[in-house]
Amino acid sequence: MIATYGKENGFGWxxxxxxxxxxxxxxxxxxxxxxxxxxxxxxxxxxxxxxxVISVINRLLKTTVITxxxxxxxxxxxxxxxxxxxxxxxxxxxxxxSKLAAxxxxxxxxxxxxxxxxxxxxxxxxxxxxxxxSAEAATQAKSDFLANMSHxxxxxxxxxxxxxxMLAEDADNLSAEDAQTDLYRIQGAGKQLLTLINSVLDLSxxxxxxxxxxxxxxxxxxxVEQVIDVLNPLVQKKGNKLIVHHExxxxxxxxxxxKVHQSLLNLLSNANKFTEDGTIALxxxxxxxxxxxxxxxIITDTGIGMTSExxxxxxxxxxxxxxxxxxxxxxxxxxxxxxxxxxxxxxxDIIVESQYNKGSQFTLRLPQTVQGGSSExxxxxxxxxxxxxxxxxxxxxxxxxxxxxNWTVKCVxxxxxxxTLAQVDMPVLVLIDLNLEPDAVQCIKTLRHTxxxxxxxxIAMANSAIDTDVSAQIANDIxxxxxxxxxxxxxxxxELQVCAAV
Numbered sequence: 001m002i003a004t005y006g007k008e009n010g011f012g013w014x015x016x017x018x019x020x021x022x023x024x025x026x027x028x029x030x031x032x033x034x035x036x037x038x039x040x041x042x043x044x045x046x047x048x049x050x051x052x053v054i055s056v057i058n059r060l061l062k063t064t065v066i067t068x069x070x071x072x073x074x075x076x077x078x079x080x081x082x083x084x085x086x087x088x089x090x091x092x093x094x095x096x097x098s099k100l101a102a103x104x105x106x107x108x109x110x111x112x113x114x115x116x117x118x119x120x121x122x123x124x125x126x127x128x129x130x131x132x133x134s135a136e137a138a139t140q141a142k143s144d145f146l147a148n149m150s151h152x153x154x155x156x157x158x159x160x161x162x163x164x165x166m167l168a169e170d171a172d173n174l175s176a177e178d179a180q181t182d183l184y185r186i187q188g189a190g191k192q193l194l195t196l197i198n199s200v201l202d203l204s205x206x207x208x209x210x211x212x213x214x215x216x217x218x219x220x221x222x223x224v225e226q227v228i229d230v231l232n233p234l235v236q237k238k239g240n241k242l243i244v245h246h247e248x249x250x251x252x253x254x255x256x257x258x259k260v261h262q263s264l265l266n267l268l269s270n271a272n273k274f275t276e277d278g279t280i281a282l283x284x285x286x287x288x289x290x291x292x293x294x295x296x297x298i299i300t301d302t303g304i305g306m307t308s309e310x311x312x313x314x315x316x317x318x319x320x321x322x323x324x325x326x327x328x329x330x331x332x333x334x335x336x337x338x339x340x341x342x343x344x345x346x347x348x349d350i351i352v353e354s355q356y357n358k359g360s361q362f363t364l365r366l367p368q369t370v371q372g373g374s375s376e377x378x379x380x381x382x383x384x385x386x387x388x389x390x391x392x393x394x395x396x397x398x399x400x401x402x403x404x405x406n407w408t409v410k411c412v413x414x415x416x417x418x419x420t421l422a423q424v425d426m427p428v429l430v431l432i433d434l435n436l437e438p439d440a441v442q443c444i445k446t447l448r449h450t451x452x453x454x455x456x457x458x459i460a461m462a463n464s465a466i467d468t469d470v471s472a473q474i475a476n477d478i479x480x481x482x483x484x485x486x487x488x489x490x491x492x493x494x495e496l497q498v499c500a501a502v
Contacts, residue, residue, distance in 0.1 A: 267362050271301035384427050413436065
């Protein structure tokens with residue numbers, strides 16, 4: 001001890017000094033064994049706790065960071081490969097992404113930035129998809145339209161060529177009446193062809209913004225009468241009944257007359273096309289919108305009607321309510337589109353109501369006074385011509401030719417009405433049908449010996465050659481005679497211009 005601790009630290013013992021000592025024995029093996037058990041227990045407890053903590057941390061990291069980042073990585077990879085993505089197909093993924101995006105740390109910022117980018121990509125993909133579908137639908141519609149238009153154009157062209165060839169081959173053997181019948185058919189086919197071409201041209205002008213309005217004041221009843229006169233043969237052919245109700249005292253409207261005329265003709269023709277052995281009604285009413293009067297042209301039919309889905313496409317270009325409609329009923333699918341555009345240009349609208357298999361109702365609503373446009377008509381009308389002939393012949397070829405040449409033609413069937421008209425506005429020329437009953441010769445004499453008609457040129461027309469006695473009676477009262485069965489329209493129109501000094 002002294003050797004080890006020294007004299008000072010050796011418990012005060014001296015070398016060689018005998019000190020009593022007691023020996024104590026400790027069972028170290030048992031002590032160390034117990035300590036080892038406690039140590040192992042503590043280690044086990046701490047190891048278990050550590051494992052639980054690590055597991056919880058790992059779970060939290062996986063749930064809140066690793067899995068969302070993995071999803072982000074997968075979505076980024078899908079986007080880079082051009083695959084379409086959706087953020088809402090998997091609720092669990094969406095929830096994880098939402099939770100991650102709600103965090104304020106860097107992963108949250110990354111998630112928010114990615115969500116914004118992914119939404120933009122998804123919206124762009126959706127927009128492109130819709131645009132692609134719309135383009136495909138438009139391409140298909142135009143293809144159907146072109147296929148149908150080629151058929152619609154071939155039909156009147158074949159009729160014109162066919163009847164022309166028949167006339168050329170049988171010219172020597174045909175009577176005047178037979179030839180006239182074929183000529184009427186050629187004329188009808190030509191007008192049908194012109195209508196088709198005009199429809200396409202009108203749509204082209206509308207789409208390019210070159211269609212203009214020409215505003216003038218005109219009579220509603222007179223315009224409707226003109227439309228009905230054109231439509232009546234078609235209505236009778238389908239076995240339909242056409243009814244007109246003028247339910248307003250307003251008869252004058254300030255609008256684009258040709259466009260209103262074409263709109264009514266399109267709507268009534270459309271009603272007639274889809275109606276057979278039924279009723280077509282046109283009602284004219286006036287309503288007030290604000291302080292201004294408006295005119296409603298209501299066309300109702302008892303035809304096949306339309307479903308609600310068909311009504312959504314009825315005003316689209318190159319489309320009809322059903323593509324099979326074109327094959328069954330014909331038409332280009334442009335009539336209602338053009339009518340809708342005309343109504344919009346004049347500040348109005350078209351309202352459609354329909355029930356399938358029960359009929360349809362189209363309402364053309366226009367302001368009584370259309371604003372804008374030019375106050376000048378497209379073509380300035382020439383001075384008017386007075387035509388005396390039987391009422392049932394008012395739709396003959398000569399009358400239509402004059403109207404197409406922009407002459408204003410007013411028809412009467414007796415000299416008394418002719419004098420009444422002349423007192424209001426003097427015609428520049430009188431055309432008189434020698435077949436007018438009861439006595440065309442006397443009618444000519446009456447007009448010629450009336451002071452207001454003293455200097456007005458009179459041209460007579462007849463179906464065929466007249467008796468020499470009749471010719472002698474009127475020779476001094478007329479300018480010339482034209483015969484319908486041998487009429488040269490060019491010479492006829494030139495003489496009209498000379499006589500009227502136009």
